[in-house]
Amino acid sequence: MRELSWGIIGCGDVVLKKSGPSIFRAERSCIAGVMRRDVDKARPFAAANGIALCTADAGQVIGHPDVDVVYVATPPSSHREYVLAAAAAGKHVLVEKPMGMSADDDRAMIDACGAAGVELFVAYYRRFQPHVLAMKELIDAGRIGRPVMGQIDFAMPAPGQEWGWRLCPEISGGGLFVDIVAHRLDLMVYLLGAPEDVHGLGDTFGCGALTIRFADGALCTVAGDFVSDRTADRFMIVGTEGTICAEKLDSHRFTLSSGGAVETLEFEPLPAPHLGLIRHIERVLNGDGGNASSGEDGRLTDVLIDEGLGRGKACFANLSGRG
Template identity: 35%
Template sequence: MQTIRWGMIGCGDVTEVKSGPGLYKSAHSALLGVTNRTLAKAESYALRHGVSRVYPDVAALLADPEIDAVYIATPPAEHKALTLRAAAAGKHVYVEKPMAMNYDECKEMMAACQAAGVRLYVAFYRRAMPRFLQVKDWIDQGAIGTVCTVSILQRQKPAPEELSPETLPWRLRADVAGGGKFLDMGVHVLDMLAFWFGPVSEVHGQAGNRGGVYAVEDTVTATWRHANGVTGVGSWCYVGHDNADRVEITGTQGRIEFEFFADSPLRLVTLAGVKETLVANPTHVQQPFIQSIVDDLNGISVCPGDTQAAAQTSAVADSILDSFRRKSY
């Protein structure tokens, strides 16, 4: 069994608990080295996480023959270029979501990895989390009959740092993130819908900026249809007066209700009554998905991540945001 030796590009917040430890805590997986735009940050990360190698730059990391795979934990604006460089160096790639700034970049990334003979994975890690696998089991087992429609509602108050240009997070800068929180959070929902119901065959959406606290979209509405006939409607508002997070999947014999981003009970509602199931999130939420990548590379099992679906998620988001982007940036 081969130990997959990882190099990590970027040492931001997501790598501290959510993802980074999964690279060295998964079986047959090791985080060999890290690099970051600020070298001191990479050195601090390596010291705190027991990583043996710190590279002065990306070129040095990619030149290391002992690195098998690269985890790209940078903002989306860098995803395409870094993926192309990693592929050219013969490294497998695990890239943060969204996959890229837009669907065209996704296609370039997939083509480059295919041409280089390396694998490309995208961090839609909820596909391997027990909480969302439980929802899939209920759907696949027919617990609510034939699924008819799904409804998404997310409302969030702006964080204090989002209210000032001086402290604006990169996730709310179009030149770095490609858009706003919809591309940071909403795409997770879109990917899970594809995981549960298959590809989207038709989508219509509108985006706007109602709060005026930053330039990117803060309000999004959309309707869509999956190829299997399931329809959906979603509403995302990131300048609300309070927070709300609701998903409802309605079938001919019941429904499933839950909060997408919270670690709270799942509710299965049928004629037999209401069943609440609490499925706790793992400490390192990306670890199950990282383990599936390692097992996939070793030929043990197939990773539930679907790179084509990840790219299609970007295509769906592009369609929803298109009119706003053309008017605004």
């Protein structure tokens, strides 16, 4: 299996604390170059990790002859620009979530990568964490019977200025519902399959709620609360013969209720949050399996939010047959 060389566009907190360490820990990855508009803020990271190219020019990273994969880790407002440039250069792409400012942006990125014959991955890294993979295995094995109901309840006190651009719609495309709840929504789709209908009320900055019907008939309620003083991160799937429930999704622990017994399952976290995703990308780009966090996957989550909340509007939408 060959080693992948990465070029990173946007060397901010997510790279410094999460994805950067994950790439370094992966068995077959290295970083050839990093870009940040305020390049001086990226220099310590580059120097500490032996990264030769550190620049304010994204074109230098995208055009670097050694780069196999371009990781677009900027705010959403520039995702489309950089993904299209990477595709035009024949580079595979990993783009941060939310994938784009709109589902239409997502479609443009998917089409560009498809036309260029390169893979497009979306950084929904929780899909590859051990506790989520265990949930999927249990559901697929029928341990809770046929899934009939899902529930996502996320709440945190009103965000302050420390959240920066995430609270600016012109940059983020939506508030913390788009930034945080989208991760949980993606997992529900990953575990329950294709959604058909979505009904939403509220908005993506304060309080937003979605009700989703999946193709097999399962229903899911999704609540994002960023105005009260409570804290919650509940993720639950109810089946005809049992229930999976994580009272705190990122605790790497959940309960399995099945056959009259209740079992608590705990999992060792990966040594770096994105490590499972990076390893998956290594395998896919070496011909071992298909893309399990694709542009189409990322777009579907954006469609649910766009159609359900309109990134600020309440509406009802039937998703069957949407292209």
